Amino acid sequence: MRPFVRIADTVLKWGTLLMTGAFIGCILVQIYARLFMTTAPSWTEEAARLFFVLAIAFAAGPALKRDYYVYFDFVYDRLAPRWRRPLLVAIDALTVLLFLLFLYHAVAFTVMGLAERSPSMQFPMVIAFGSMVVLALSVLLYAVKRLLAHLPANSGQA
Secondary structure (H helix, E strand, C coil): CHHHHHHHHHHHHHHHHHHHHHHHHHHHHHHHHHHHCCCCCCHHHHHHHHHHHHHHHHHHHHHHHCCCCCCCHHHHHHCCHHHHHHHHHHHHHHHHHHHHHHHHHHHHHHHHHHHCECCCCCCECHHHHHHHHHHHHHHHHHHHHHHHHCCHHHCCCC
């Protein structure tokens, strides 16, 4: 699983960087056009929205991997030490279950995008809707990795 995770890390990192850069580029074009042109191109808002959603989709899994999400430490810190590990296992197991369900519905949602096109740019909406599949898979990857790390055979590998 390690080579796969390493490849996923690289793809998700570069996806996040490229989509964030494209988002910033669209916003800069929009600002320039509104200040120095008579009309702003209509595609910039839709493209910026798409790149923002894709950047979030690519960044969601690595954020889980690096513990960038908000924690309620005041609850965890007050627990008896014997309850901390079961709580972490339960959280990771529930995260896996939630994102398995999310993935199922994201795939169905993405399939709906095959028949639709974006209003101003006319690209297939499967691209935008597919971002939810990317988000679900990236979070699932790291949630499963965290859950497996809790198993006794893997407790020293995480």
